[in-house]
Amino acid sequence: MDCLNCFEITARLHMYIDRELNSEEIAIVQEHLEDCPSCECRFHFDMRIKRLVHERCTIQHAPQHLREAVMRLAHAPAGTYAELDPELVKEIKADLKGGG
Known part of the structure; x- marks a missing residue:
């Protein structure tokens, strides 16, 4: 060259x-x-x-509890309904309200 x-x-x-x-x-x-x-x-x-x-432009990481919940859902057998812990649901909702 x-x-x-x-x-x-x-x-x-x-x-x-x-x-x-x-x-x-x-x-x-x-x-x-x-x-x-x-x-x-x-x-x-x-x-x-x-x-x-x-x-x-670095993406911030999701809260640990949300990442863990997503991973549990991802590893659940196909076609099964995953029940989320009510406390986890409260935390996720609080995070959504605080971030938006």
Whole structure:
């Protein structure tokens, strides 16, 4: 693979950031970034955006009691009716009221 121009490097930046390139392509992108301040700036900008999105869009975990209830339901035999503990139902309803 020959040296790539800025357009081709920019097109590969997200694959580079996500570690989806092979070792040869990684070396080529890294070499270009070392020699090209413009592409290096773009790389750092894209990395900051990706981190920001990851930090702001992380899904919060459901409460432990809800996860346990879902797992019990998921492992119940098919076609069976699962009875939830009334205290658990109260907790789930309280969580829904508090979160909405």
